[in-house]
Amino acid sequence: MANDHHHHAAGDNGKGVATAFFLNLAFTVVEIIGGFWTGSIAILSDALHDLGDSLSLGVAWYFQRLSRKGRTPNFTYGYKRFNTLGAIITGVVLVAGSVLILTRAVPALWDPGEPEAEGMIYLAILGVVVNGAAAFRVRKGGDSLNERVISWHLLEDVLGWVAVLVGSIIMYFYDLPWIDPALSIGITLYILYGVVQQLWKAGKIIVQAAPEGLDYSDIEQRLKSVAGVTDAHHLHLWTLDGQYHLASAHLVVEDATSVADLRELKERARSVLHEAGVEHATLEFETEEEWAGHRPDTPDV
Ligand SMILES: [Zn+2]
Ligand SMILES: [Zn+2]
Ligand SMILES: [Zn+2]
Incomplete structure (x- = not known):
């Protein structure tokens, strides 16, 4: 059954995704430590974002490997739908994390702490380099739809870090600590925007809605x-x-x-x-x- 002429086998080797996963996970840990060390909630928001990315990449990598097993007597459709389950779990984690960050970042607009601007600059430079390298690695690793989507996403992340870099340079020269929670809120709303879209798509798949683009x-x-x-x-x-x-x-x-x-x-x-x-x-x-x-x-x- 798995080799019917009308079933196209997945040809991805998933190596690019695996490398991006480990890079992202290691960097997430660095960001969380760096976020607390600099006292920057903007860095912590980016850490949450990268935690979500790590989860998505891990899920994509794991199920890409699993889906090579094809159909089994227990999972007669194979494991493709597990990807959707993974997207929902990742989405729920990100919504919870975003709400937690917003409950801290919004009051901090009026009562900002004293984030360490110099440390933020170093972390932001690291963020640009690591996300840029990951995007490049995924792009080189393969050209499946999945890998193109991930690569574009990582490029967007580079822009997020550029924003943190610019904000922390301004905070280094001027006493404007509210820039930190403002960046945090911007990044978190961007996370939520993506997550809501992802959850909506995944939900439609779960309730067996007709696929988008089919008339x-x-x-x-x-x-x-x-x-x-x-x-x-x-x-x-x-x-x-x-x-x-x-x-x-x-x-x-x-x-x-x-x-x-x-x-x-x-x-x-x-x-x-x-x-x-x-x-x-x-x-x-x-x-x-x-x-x-x-x-x-x-x-x-
Ligand atoms: Zn068949
Ligand atoms: Zn990302
Ligand atoms: Zn009939």
Whole structure:
């Protein structure tokens, strides 16, 4: 089953992701220590952000390896959906961390501490270098969609550290300690913005929403117009992880259809679904009489 012609094997080696994970995790520890040492809540916000990144990278790396096992009798869809579970766990951790930081950063706007600007400058330079290196490493490691997304994200992180660098240089020359909580709030709101989007996407996958970019009525219409098909219904569209889409449908065929005709017809229907972006389709064929038995206006069986 795992080697069906219509199942595309994942070709990522995941080495780039693994390196980025260990770099990020080590750097998160440095940031947490550095955040307390400098008394900077902006650095702690970035530490939280990088903790979230480490979790995401760890989850992506682990499940990339796991998904190579393919389908098993217990997990008949393979492990793709586990990625979504990982995204939800990471999201919950980040929301909790963000709320914790905001409850400290917002009051600190009126009552800022005395963050150590010089130490912040060193940490920010380190942040730019480490995130830049990680982005470069992931980009070199592979070119899968996953790796491109991670690489872009790490580049955004470099910009976050540039903001902390600029803020700490200003604080080094001028007595403006509120810049630290202001940066912290900005970084934390940026984290929350990303997390809410991620949780929304993951939630839609869990409740079996139709995949983004697939037009239900268009696909249904095109199935109905496949030569030899007189009706198409019970079309279901769902996605395992936002990238691997599945479909099932009932196709009504004329009573006189031969097995050879049925086979060709099935290939035509399958290519309609494949063109629409569906990787795995399950099609059920039925006669007009059967269809009459479960039309919406008659009791379902
Ligand atoms: Zn199959
Ligand atoms: Zn990040
Ligand atoms: Zn049916």
